[in-house]
Amino acid sequence: xxxxxxxxxxxxxxxxxxxxxxxxxxxxxxxxxxxxxxxxxxxxxxxxxxxxxxxxxxxxxxxxxxxxxxxxxxxxxxxxxxxxxxxxxxxxxxxxxxxxxxxxxxxxxxxxx
Ligand SMILES: [Zn+2]
Ligand SMILES: [Zn+2]
Numbered sequence: 001x002x003x004x005x006x007x008x009x010x011x012x013x014x015x016x017x018x019x020x021x022x023x024x025x026x027x028x029x030x031x032x033x034x035x036x037x038x039x040x041x042x043x044x045x046x047x048x049x050x051x052x053x054x055x056x057x058x059x060x061x062x063x064x065x066x067x068x069x070x071x072x073x074x075x076x077x078x079x080x081x082x083x084x085x086x087x088x089x090x091x092x093x094x095x096x097x098x099x100x101x102x103x104x105x106x107x108x109x110x111x112x113x
Contacts (some may be wrong), residue, residue, distance in 0.1 A: 008034035022075060042077055045092045049081035052088070053100055 005012040006029035011075045021084040030113040043050050059072040081103070083097035 006034055008032050027094050043078040044079035044084055044087040047082040048088055049079055051080040052077040053080060
């Protein structure tokens with residue numbers, strides 16, 4: 001995580017961030033009242049590339065019987081350069097770049113599990 005500081009007064013602790021979308025953060029300095037937006041870079045944790053593909057994953061929860069009910073969705077990004085999966089998440093997985101170029105990565109993922 002990059003260190004951010006207030007562009008007006010240099011404060012780097014009394015900052016409040018509100019995520020307004022997947023990669024924009026509204027930051028407010030509570031020391032001087034300055035507010036600005038920060039664009040958070042998505043970057044592959046494995047190779048550092050920013051050439052990523054959005055690959056959201058449905059979260060399935062086992063309910064009664066063998067039914068799987070989608071309960072939510074996790075934002076995940078795959079990397080075109082090295083084929084890594086969930087490369088902005090806490091547990092990136094190495095993969096094959098060819099998997100991203102054809103077909104649906106989410107299907108590939110489902111088969112994988
Ligand atoms: Zn400030
Ligand atoms: Zn990569």
